[in-house]
Amino acid sequence: MMQLKCPWCGLRDESEFVCGGTTHLIRPDLSASDAIWGEYLFFRDNPKGVHLERWRHAYGCGQWFNVARHTVTHEVLSVYAMTDAPPAHS
């Protein structure tokens, strides 16, 4: 089973967490075109490699955090706070 290191609770099994998908998405301005809203809502890089994503320790402290994880090996390369800048892995 994959394990993630919650910044508050430490190393826990994947079944305690919920993945919230790609992180660092920036909501467009309300006046943006339908095409830009579509990009924001639906279109993703979906990389085969390092993916920057958000996870929530749903069955623990309930906190959100960011993870850089490889989508083939599932190796976690770094765990960082929601407001931190993206790490250099990608």
Next chain:
Amino acid sequence: MKYSALALLRGALSAHRNWVPAWRSPEPKPTYDVVIVGGGGHGLAAAYYLARNHGVRNVALLERGWIGGGNTGRNTTIVRSNYLFPESARLYDFALKCYEGLSRELNFNIMLSQRGIVMLAHSRHDLDSMARWANAMRMNGIDAQILTRDEVAARAPLLDMSPDARFPVLGGFTQRRAGTARHDAVAWGYARAADALGVDIIQNCEVTGFLSGAGGRVVGVETSRGRIRAERIGIAAAGHSSVLAKLAGFRLPVVSYALQAMVTEPLKPALDTVVSSPGTGAYVSQSDKGEMVIGAGLDLFPSYAQRGSFAVLQGVIAATLALFPSFSRLRMLRQWAGIVDVVHDSSPIIGPTPVPGLYINCGWGTGGFKAIPAGGWTLAHVLATGRNHELAEPFQLERFVTGRLIDEAAAAGIAH
């Protein structure tokens, strides 16, 4: 050669030295009219229908590994057309109708077994939503029958129907025309029939880039076996669609997830229908070989690893044993995962891409096997004519801009 009882007899009399390979393994030519990227069911079917329906025979099908080695060989072989919206009902039922005649058409036994699917309701809310589901199907002209608790028990006697069952079965509904088909045979049957019509099936040939011509138009592909030119290119790569799209310079509304399945050791006939329990996330059928084929829900984080996580495996086995306590002594033979291309509305994308000349068939997510004939037919149509097939018209990329989604998440039968 035509497969028949007579051919078998001739084989028996000649010590089976008369058999020839079902398809050739040609070297790629420098130029084709159409190149299809992806040798799963959808790509193979598209190649076959290009040749059969449109007379386009100068076609290459490029497969990175071996044909049918991706999701076509990793699904639970279930075919059904029990979807909610008219657009999807038309598309999936077209596929099921093709499957009904496919063994004869391809002269290859795909072992279609229309043993029906029983969807289980475990609560009053399930009963209500399944009545709505079955009625939606009938409104769309597709067979559906609501089942009482006793009717479910009669169809699957091994289900735990006791009063203290962990997940009590209150009823359900069935689509009788649903069932299973041999997944490998679907790939091999289409491959053999396409090859006979002149399609070059080229395995161990990975696409590493797209060639761009005037106006950004695609004019060919770079592959691990050299450069191949073609004016029209179709992608049918399921979970790897985003990887190919990136090579071509655009993005898709797709996220790739691992979807697990597993089989037990074979046993005598014990379950003669497909049983699906959307509430617990398990679906089970018995293969003709006797194995119990068990499907799970998605591992809900992006993944390109063709293996599943233990947490999900544990959940689906627990659910299966709660439904069928007598399976508890069975040993598992194999467990695996396929990488599925999940789209926000759980509906496919079949049509042009932002790159002129490049077309895509993707987004089938957790349910691509059942749709292979329809996906192939409609991709072939747009590749041959440049116009969307009528069935594929609602399933275009632009719906993610217009917002006209066709949300089939409820009918996907698998937790998203």
